[in-house]
Amino acid sequence: MFILMQVNYISMRFQVYLLFLCLVFFACKNTPENNGIDQNNKLPFTTEKAKEQNSKIKDLTIKENSFMNFKVGDKIVEDDFEVRESVLETGEGVFIIYNLFNKEYGKLGYLMPNDEIEKKVRLITVLNPLVKTTKGIHVGSTFSELLQQFPEIKVNGSEIESRTFASQGNLRYRLSYSSNEYNLDKSVIPLSTAISEIIIYK
Numbered sequence: 001m002f003i004l005m006q007v008n009y010i011s012m013r014f015q016v017y018l019l020f021l022c023l024v025f026f027a028c029k030n031t032p033e034n035n036g037i038d039q040n041n042k043l044p045f046t047t048e049k050a051k052e053q054n055s056k057i058k059d060l061t062i063k064e065n066s067f068m069n070f071k072v073g074d075k076i077v078e079d080d081f082e083v084r085e086s087v088l089e090t091g092e093g094v095f096i097i098y099n100l101f102n103k104e105y106g107k108l109g110y111l112m113p114n115d116e117i118e119k120k121v122r123l124i125t126v127l128n129p130l131v132k133t134t135k136g137i138h139v140g141s142t143f144s145e146l147l148q149q150f151p152e153i154k155v156n157g158s159e160i161e162s163r164t165f166a167s168q169g170n171l172r173y174r175l176s177y178s179s180n181e182y183n184l185d186k187s188v189i190p191l192s193t194a195i196s197e198i199i200i201y202k
Helices: 002-029 048-055 143-149
Strands: 083-090 093-102 106-113 121-126 154-156 164-168 171-175 195-200
Touching: 083 106
Parallel strands: none
Antiparallel strands: 083 093, 093 106, 106 121, 121 195, 154 164, 164 171, 171 195
């Protein structure tokens, strides 16, 4: 009887051990290393669909000649969300524009086409303060911050709505300051003056 009890005890321990091995085996098969996700970057790395989605992520940095993958001269193509036709009224007249949207930041700015037929980008205007240039300048930055990055920046007024712009390279920064003098002395502009628009025009 004692020997039979010992055999049963050993058999039960063996069954428990086998069950434990089975659980470990199935747990290893479902570790994050094998589920198709790079745990460091949290991005899919195995499927072609994932690669295609990742390649379409828009760069929201305002660059010297591009924004949201658009450049001056590019063909404008509308879609259901990011690029939508609208109308802009200014002192110069009424213009067709194409508003730019982002799911996270909302409206970012707009594209101004060269004409209504060819629909190529003539100007890219950024209005959203959450996106920045490569130098960290954004809508809402001050004239003082702009001068720190570009001490020799040129400033001009305009007879059209007395708009004032500071220009550096392919970027034009509209300032919240009114002047109709084209050759404007930048020392008269208060350092606290804010940037209201950033425009890519070349």
